[in-house]
């Protein structure tokens with residue numbers, strides 16, 4: 001199929017839920033992808049933070065294909081050594097104690113929400129079920145995670161939404177205290193709001209929230225679906241905030257391109273989801289676990305984490321010198337660019353045209369390159385971006 005055929009097939013057979021850029025990717029290596037027509041793209045998106053090791057990394061391909069040829073799925077009615085290894089590695093890297101494996105970010109977040117409510121119900125009975133999330137947050141597309149998402153635009157059409165969420169202002173400790181009423185069982189937040197525009201929370205705010213939560217047995221739950229798995233230069237973003245959450249969720253980069261999510265919790269919560277209270281058919285699939293094990297073992301070494309920070313700093317310093325760039329935000333390889341004109345979508349489209357894949361977040365440009373991207377690919381991509389910015 002050439003691009004036009006793919007595009008018209010998409011029009012005919014797929015639900016029109018996405019505003020797609022005019023590119024069909026059929027092949028990739030490292031941070032370079034090729035379109036159906038042979039056009040080359042530098043990829044600063046990793047499929048929205050998913051392909052942490054880039055396209056078709058050798059070790060990852062080996063791990064996945066070996067596992068596919070060994071055992072591809074087993075029911076969660078039986079034991080799986082790959083689940084054990086994956087959960088153990090997640091615990092070792094996070095300091096958490098128990099893991100529930102699922103298939104996506106929204107599912108990991110649903111699990112966190114269920115843990116918060118049941119923990120509180122078991123201990124305090126009915127009526128203490130409210131979860132505070134941040135305004136401008138993003139937590140997923142299921143009816144409940146949409147309700148958790150603190151943006152009015154997502155609270156349409158699908159009524160009734162799940163009750164029991166209230167929204168607080170990021171970095172406003174007074175607003176948080178005002179909302180921390182007796183019916184609150186958890187606070188759930190991203191530490192760098194991704195879809196919301198690459199907005200980092202302030203250290204003092206996060207630490208004050210953590211302290212207040214601990215004082216009232218309110219769970220501190222961190223959505224690391226986008227920030228986790230070394231994206232920000234630590235394996236988990238909360239590790240540079242000096243806090244220890246009760247629950248951490250992960251997905252996107254965890255499988256390096258295969259669907260896997262995880263909800264991690266501390267010892268205090270380890271028995272909340274008891275037999276029969278939660279489950280999934282696909283969650284903890286051996287191929288997805290084999291992929292995650294390869295990703296985790298590669299991205300968690302001190303040298304790798306240093307390389308993520310250094311690449312991030314290099315990209316940010318280059319971006320600051322570019323025309324029409326007003327501000328550069330983010331940490332590690334999670335980068336937001338505020339441009340002078342309010343034209344992120346237009347810039348992103350022009351970049352695709354010029355051979356660079358780039359994301360937007362609200363009015364910002366957003367970069368989530370593969371963590372393994374080479375400096376050569378970085379320079380190629382940045383020079384395309386520079387040309388596009390100069391022309392607009």
Ligand SMILES: *Cc1c(COP(=O)(O)O)cnc(C)c1O
Pocket residue numbers: 103104105106107109138139140141190194195223224225226227251252
């Ligand atoms: C992408 C994202 C989600 C949703 O993940 P899915 O895998 O699309 O369900 C949830 N939270 C954050 C912070 C995200 O970036």
